[in-house]
Amino acid sequence: MSVPHAALKPQPASAFDVERIRADFPILVLKIDGKPLVYLDNAASSQMPQPVIDRLVCYVTSQHANIHRAVHTLSETATHEYEEARRKLARFINAREDHEVIFTSGTTDGINLVAQTYGRKFIGKGDEIILTTLEHHSNIVPWQMLAEEKGAKIRVVPVNDAGELLLDEYEKLFNPRTKFVAVGHVSNALGTINPVKLMIASAHVRGVPVLVDGAQAVPHMKVNVQDLDCDFYAFSGHKMCGPTGIGVLYGKTALLEKMPPFKGGGDMILSVSFKKTIYAGLPNKFEAGTPPIAGAIGLAAAADYLSGIGLNAINTYEHELLEYATAQIQRLPGVHIIGTAKRKTAVLSFVIDGVHPHDVGTLLNQEGIAVRTGHHCAQPMMERFKVPATTRASFAFYNTLAEVDALIAGIREVQKVFL
Ligand SMILES: Cc1ncc(COP(=O)(O)O)c(C=O)c1O
Secondary structure: OOOOOOOOOOOOOOOOOHHHHHOOOHHHHOEEOOEEOEEOEOOOOOOOOHHHHHHHHHHHHHOOOOOOOOOOHHHHHHHHHHHHHHHHHHHHOOOOOHHHEEEEOOHHHHHHHHHHHHHHHHOOOOOEEEEEOOOOHHHOHHHHHHHHHHOOEEEEEOEOOOOOEOHHHHHHHOOOOEEEEEEEOEOOOOOEEOOHHHHHHHHHHOOOOEEEEOOOOOOOOOOOHHHHOOOEEEEEHHHOOOOOOOEEEEEOHHHHHHOOOOOOOOOOEEEEOOOOEEEOOOOHHHOOOOOOHHHHHHHHHHHHHHHHHOHHHHHHHHHHHHHHHHHHHHOOOOEEEEOOOOOEOOEEEEEEOOEOHHHHHHHHHHOOEEOEEEOOOOHHHHHHOOOOOEEEEEOOOOOOHHHHHHHHHHHHHHHHHHO
8 A cells, every 4th residue: 555755745824834843853754664654653652852862862971970969060960950850840830839840750650659648648438539531541540549448439520422521420429528539631542631720620619639640731732730720730751752751740839748758768858767767858758769860851851842842833733733634534434533522632533444443553554654553541431432442643743734644545545455
């Protein structure tokens, strides 16, 4: 089968200079089995631009040492750069205080931190935790583990056929036993943008704190934690053009202060004796051991890079890609989009009559097109839509309309082979 080359189509009318941006991403010129790479797996991991790569190389080649523990110049430099990264990320999400940014290994780590510290301390037998049908397993399993340990109960907000949360049902789930809400800002499997600000306000009226899983939001829209008024917000570096193994947990100072540490070890203490250990203050209390220093510095460079382009410009451009791709896919007979919410990020999950998503992914890969197939770590969502798996194309601001065309041509070819 043969699909169009990825760079021939005119770009949208907006002023977004995608070709200039693509030049920042060395990996995008790769060929896969001789075909130009069309990378549409950004919801799993996005790619890294040269300024982030350069920042990592600079750190590793001229600034690396362990932090917080020495008076020598390199250690002082590394410490300064690491804390500067925290400051930049605090500004990036508009946290009130730098120490409200806790470096984690990613979203999963951040959610587990909250479940195992706040959750273990403040959620008990018979208490209830509200989740939604749309959650990634990372925002389900840590709460189930806690619920099992404590004898607490999970309540779940249902969705309509478009993949939008039913807010009336959400309201009905609250009762005096409700102790926590954990909700994704954006669904990784469908792209639905949830009305988290409204949901947070509703929970707060009842005195219930809210954690937002922001893994799929931070790369695509301006996130302002003070405006959302969320109590916790977790996200991952590798989905926002940064490195793997690094993420951020934002938490409000008052809550973080009340929580016990997650992990014990060096750097999270003021003093240790066999009689008593006194823990450090924020943020160190939650950062035991040597942290991913290079990762944090790389993540701050990624935040700078995204801010340099502008999250609003990114959002507008990606929306154009989504609208174009949606219209094209809707024209294909036998192809069904799963997730048609009014407010979406540029994620297209679809099924093709008579073809297993795994085969779709395999054939598209032969054309250099990288998509994800499977349950996308959102099995309850798959069950709701009665599909075992979907094919998911997820776009970033460096994708082009020509790449959408390549995807559509690829799907047509898949249908020719199988039907
Ligand atoms: C919505 C959502 N939450 C959580 C995660 C987990 O992120 P990580 O694997 O970086 O911890 C993902 C990853 O796909 C996600 O999409």
